[in-house]
Amino acid sequence: MTTQSIAPKSAFSRFSSFRPSPQLVRGVDLAGQWAAPIMIVVVLIIAALYAPAFFLPTNLKTVAIQIAVLGIVAIGQTMVLLVRSIDLSVSAVLALGAVIVVQTEAGNPLWISIIQAFAVAGVIGLANGFLITKRQVPPFVATYGMLVFVQGARLAYTKGQASGTVPEILRAISFEQVGPVPAALIVWLIVNIIFIFFLLRTRYGRWIYAVGGNPSAARYAGIRVDAVVIGVHAVCSMLAMLGGLLLSGYIGYVDLRLGADYNLNSIAAAIVGGTTFTGGRGNLFGTAAGVALLIMLLNLVVVLGLPIHWQYAMQGIVLVMATALQGFRQFLLSR
Amino acid sequence: MQLTLNPLARSNPHSRQWSTFVRNNASILLIYGIIILVVGSAAILNENFRTPSNLLNIMRQSIILGLIAIGQSVVILTGGIDMSVAMVARIVGLVVATVFAAQQSNPALILPLILLGLLIGTLLGSFTGILITQTHANPFIITFGIASILRGVNLAISSTPIRGIPKPYLEIYEAKIGIIPVNVIVMALIWIAAYLFTMRTRTGRGLYAVGGSERVARLSAIRYNRTLVLAYIFSAFCAAIAGLFLLARTGVGDPSAAEGMDFQSIVAVALGGISLYGGKGSIVGTLGGVLLLASLSNVFNLLQVNIYYQQLFLGLIVLITVAAYKSPRSA
Numbered sequence: 001m002t003t004q005s006i007a008p009k010s011a012f013s014r015f016s017s018f019r020p021s022p023q024l025v026r027g028v029d030l031a032g033q034w035a036a037p038i039m040i041v042v043v044l045i046i047a048a049l050y051a052p053a054f055f056l057p058t059n060l061k062t063v064a065i066q067i068a069v070l071g072i073v074a075i076g077q078t079m080v081l082l083v084r085s086i087d088l089s090v091s092a093v094l095a096l097g098a099v100i101v102v103q104t105e106a107g108n109p110l111w112i113s114i115i116q117a118f119a120v121a122g123v124i125g126l127a128n129g130f131l132i133t134k135r136q137v138p139p140f141v142a143t144y145g146m147l148v149f150v151q152g153a154r155l156a157y158t159k160g161q162a163s164g165t166v167p168e169i170l171r172a173i174s175f176e177q178v179g180p181v182p183a184a185l186i187v188w189l190i191v192n193i194i195f196i197f198f199l200l201r202t203r204y205g206r207w208i209y210a211v212g213g214n215p216s217a218a219r220y221a222g223i224r225v226d227a228v229v230i231g232v233h234a235v236c237s238m239l240a241m242l243g244g245l246l247l248s249g250y251i252g253y254v255d256l257r258l259g260a261d262y263n264l265n266s267i268a269a270a271i272v273g274g275t276t277f278t279g280g281r282g283n284l285f286g287t288a289a290g291v292a293l294l295i296m297l298l299n300l301v302v303v304l305g306l307p308i309h310w311q312y313a314m315q316g317i318v319l320v321m322a323t324a325l326q327g328f329r330q331f332l333l334s335r
Numbered sequence: 336m337q338l339t340l341n342p343l344a345r346s347n348p349h350s351r352q353w354s355t356f357v358r359n360n361a362s363i364l365l366i367y368g369i370i371i372l373v374v375g376s377a378a379i380l381n382e383n384f385r386t387p388s389n390l391l392n393i394m395r396q397s398i399i400l401g402l403i404a405i406g407q408s409v410v411i412l413t414g415g416i417d418m419s420v421a422m423v424a425r426i427v428g429l430v431v432a433t434v435f436a437a438q439q440s441n442p443a444l445i446l447p448l449i450l451l452g453l454l455i456g457t458l459l460g461s462f463t464g465i466l467i468t469q470t471h472a473n474p475f476i477i478t479f480g481i482a483s484i485l486r487g488v489n490l491a492i493s494s495t496p497i498r499g500i501p502k503p504y505l506e507i508y509e510a511k512i513g514i515i516p517v518n519v520i521v522m523a524l525i526w527i528a529a530y531l532f533t534m535r536t537r538t539g540r541g542l543y544a545v546g547g548s549e550r551v552a553r554l555s556a557i558r559y560n561r562t563l564v565l566a567y568i569f570s571a572f573c574a575a576i577a578g579l580f581l582l583a584r585t586g587v588g589d590p591s592a593a594e595g596m597d598f599q600s601i602v603a604v605a606l607g608g609i610s611l612y613g614g615k616g617s618i619v620g621t622l623g624g625v626l627l628l629a630s631l632s633n634v635f636n637l638l639q640v641n642i643y644y645q646q647l648f649l650g651l652i653v654l655i656t657v658a659a660y661k662s663p664r665s666a
Contacts, residue, residue, distance in 0.1 A: 086475075137657040138611045140416070140475050144598060145657060149650025155643035264483055267476060277473045309494070313487030319480030320466070327472025 025332045032329035033274045035322070036289035043296050051303045054296075061182055063299050065174060065250050068188035070265055071291040073243040075195050076236030077266040078287045082212040083229050084279035085132055085139040090240040091262040092150035093121050097244030099154055102166055110167050117245070118238055124150060125237030129230030147263070170249030184246050191239070196284045208232060213280030261315065268319040269294050276330045277323070294318060362608025362616070362660065366623035370630065377634045384637055391516070397629035398522045399424075399577045399584070400599055401622065405529050406573030407600040408621040412533070413566045414546040414613025415467065415474035420574040421596035422485035423459050425589075427452040427578030429492045432588025436499035445504050449579060456575025457568055459485075464564030482597065489590055497588030508583035518580055525573070530618050542566060546613025602653050603628055608660060 047054040054060075073090050080087045100117040101110075124146060131142035176183045199205035210218040211228045219225050243262070273290030275282025297318065301310050357364060378385040403420050410417045431448045438444055463481055467474050510517040533539040541562045544552040553559050581592050605611060606627060607620025635645050 131654065131658055135658045141601065141605065141611055141657055142654070144601075145650055145653035147650075148598065148646060149654060152643055152645075152647030152650050156641065156647050159643070264479065268480070271476070277476060307491065309487045309490030311487070312490065313484045316480045316483030316485070316487065319483065320477055323472045323476045323480060324466060324470040327470045327477075331471040 020332050020335065028325075028329045028332055032276075032326055033286065035325060036272045036274070036286060036293050039272075040289060040293050040296065043293065043300070047296070047300060047303075051300060054300060054303045059299070059303065061177075063295055064182045064185045065246075066295045066299070067291055068182070068184035069243045069247045069250070070262065070269060070295060071188045071288060072191055072246065073240050073262050074266040074269040074287050074291050075191060075284060076239035078270040078273070078275050078282060078284060079195070079199070079208060079232050080139075080236045081267070081270050081275045081277055082208050082279060082282055083232050084212050084215070084277075085229060085233065086143065086267065086277070087128065087233065087236050087240075088140055088143040088263050089124060089128060089146040089150060090236065090243075090266055091260055092147045092154070093124055093237050093240040094244035094247065094262055095260075096150055096154050097121065097241040098166075098248035099158055101170070101245060102248060110169065114245070117241055121237040121241035122234050125234035126230060128237070129226075129233035132233070133226040133229050166248055170245055172249075174246055174249035184250070187246065191242070192284060192288060199284060204228075204231075209280055211279075261311075264315050264319060265294055265298075268315060268322060271326050272318060272322040274326070276326045278330050278334075281330070290322075360617075363620045363623065366607055366620055366627060370623060370627050373627065373634065374630050377630070377637075381634075381637055384634065389633070391514070393626075393629050393633050394519050395516055396633065397625050398518050399581050399593070400596060400603065400628065401522050401625045402525065402573045402577040402580070403593075403596050404600040404603040404621050404625050405526060405618065406570030407597075408604050408607070408609055408616075408618050409529070409533070409542060410474075410566045410570045411601075411604050411609055411611060412542045412546045412613055412616065413563055414549075415563065415566065416478065416601065416611075417463070417567060417570045418475060418478040418597050419459070419463065419482040419485060420570060420577075420600060421593040422482045422489065423456055423571050423574040424578035424581060424593040424596065425489050426459075426485050426492070427455050427575045428582040428592050429489055429497065429588045429590065430455060431579065431582055432497040432500060433492060435501060435504075436497050436588070440499040440501040442501040442503045445501065452579050453572060453575050456571040456573075456578075460568035460571025461564060463571065464567030467567070468560040468563050493588060493590050496590065500582065500586055500588070505583055505586050508580065521576075525576070526618070526622060533618055538562065538565065543614055546610075546615075548614070599628060599649075602649070602656075605653065605656050605660070610660075611657070 073094065077087060077090065097117045100120060101113050128139075128143050128146055131137045131146075132139050135142075173183050173187065178186055199208065207218070207223050207228050210221065210223055211225050215225050218228075240262075269290035270282065270287050271277065271290070272293060273282065273286030273288070275287065294315070297314050298311050301314055302308070383389060403424065407417055407420060431452050434448055434451070435441075435444065459481075463478060466472070467477055508516075508518060512520065531539075533542060541552070541557045544555060544557050545559060545562050549559060552562075577596075578593065582588065585592065601611075603624035604616075604621050606624030607616065607618075607622070609616030609618075609620060632645065635648075640648075
């Protein structure tokens with residue numbers, strides 16, 4: 001994680017005669033891929049030494065549920081990053097899901113409001129994808145605009161006040177345990193397995209890597225690049241919606257700031273896990289490790305009794321260091 | 336003003352000057368047209384809007400966003416983006432307020448503290464710029480992360496408003512020369528300087544070159560890294576000035592100051608027609624974007640529109656704007 005110290009000033013400019021040694025390239029590449037698992041071990045050792053309260057069953061359960069929610073969101077974010085895009089509207093979609101399900105639950109059967117919620121998420125994802133591919137808006141601007149729009153729509157609808165009750169089934173998924181394992185974690189595992197299979201073994205999954213690796217080559221190979229990007233954005237929004245439903249079951253009521261940090265955290269988790277923002281490189285195993293690492297770090301802030309705002313700093317440091325490492329790795333690999 | 340907005344317009348034959356001018360500056364003409372439309376219809380329909388004091392208010396309200404947006408424009412011209420501007424403005428305000436509070440609001444400290452604020456901005460900007468150029472990381476994600484770090488640090492400095500700003504400092508915001516507030520003059524000077532800088536100096540043109548194509552810029556012997564770092568320093572410096580003005584306006588060190596300014600500044604830049612992929616557009620357009628946002632928010636407040644609907648509307652404007660300007664990705 002110390003790329004800063006490796007890089008002498010101006011020696012890395014693209015047209016200089018600098019040639020990195022193979023050892024350096026391989027070292028940085030491995031560091032980029034294995035940063036998250038290694039750091040997890042380090043953090044666990046630190047936790048065992050300084051914060052034994054981390055390993056209490058109640059705390060571990062909290063960690064597991066948070067991993068499940070962030071993990072599901074981060075799966076979508078990873079796929080979006082794989083096609084050289086980014087989705088900043090996940091936190092708005094996440095919060096919107098809770099509102100739709102909780103507030104319409106009074107009148108409708110649950111399954112109707114859940115279908116509504118996923119349909120809305122799908123439309124938001126399609127709109128993101130459309131703006132990015134057909135209108136060629138930079139992804140972060142399009143999705144950030146969508147974030148502001150969706151948040152405004154939600155707040156205009158709820159008038160900023162939380163109300164309603166969370167359906168029983170959502171509470172059950174978030175609080176029940178299957179044996180020693182929380183049900184939410186099992187949901188995360190199932191979704192993970194589905195998408196790992198999807199990315200590695202199906203044609204559509206390979207298309208995602210192809211589009212991210214080189215869009216023009218993918219186009220010449222007969223892949224409908226725009227359709228892939230739009231589809232990935234729709235899937236990402238729907239996964240964010242699923243995460244929102246789990247989270248509302250866990251938190252129990254609909255908070256105004258529900259899920260506000262999930263943008264930054266999902267991106268950080270994916271990038272720590274070895275996904276590069278230049279697309280085509282990364283996998284869901286790494287993302288899972290990144291999610292676990294990030295949640296453990298954020299939880300340690302609480303367990304160690306530090307003021308809660310150090311969580312912001314912690315998220316930022318993880319994101320900046322991971323981005324710097326991945327950017328440097330991508331730069332070395334592309335030479 | 337005519338024919339100086341875009342240097343390319345001058346090299347065309349006289350018979351086609353007017354149409355070339357319109358084509359080259361379409362987005363700028365559009366934005367100022369919309370402003371005239373919005374302000375004109377508001378002035379006709381609402382008598383509270385057309386009072387001179389209200390119009391002056393719009394100018395004054397726009398300076399903080401205006402200062403942040405000008406820095407943002409320069410960064411976006413290079414093909415980057417700076418999501419940390421709001422947090423830079425906030426940390427400058429908080430640090431200055433903290434020192435004032437610790438020193439029993441001693442008026443003698445005003446000048447040193449202003450310099451300290453500007454220094455903080457410059458240092459943060461150079462840190463961001465060097466991090467981005469040396470690691471070749473994505474500027475959006477790096478500055479997003481730095482914004483999160485600064486948010487945590489800001490809350491660590493104080494989570495409640497800080498009192499004890501000396502009176503003379505507060506008068507910075509109220510001071511006037513004639514009828515024109517000093518801060519409007521400061522902003523105007525910075526805008527003119529930035530306009531001349533981007534249009535007339537070699538480094539300024541280098542910003543456009545860097546945003547257009549890294550490869551071509553390097554082959555043209557433009558110092559790529561130095562230009563980029565300079566852009567981020569300028570952006571953070573402008574944000575620091577905005578933070579100092581914001582402190583003078585609110586009168587307390589506010590730990591929620593400048594919330595949302597990073598996004599609004601990007602909106603202003605996008606409205607002004609600067610390509611979000613870099614290398615194209617003019618700072619004059621950004622000024623139009625800022626004025627449009629300020630007058631719209633003023634109109635909304637006069638009409639007493641719910642704040643949440645304002646946010647909804649802002650999001651809608653952004654989506655429509657960015658979808659309307661189709662700017663092909665540079666190869």
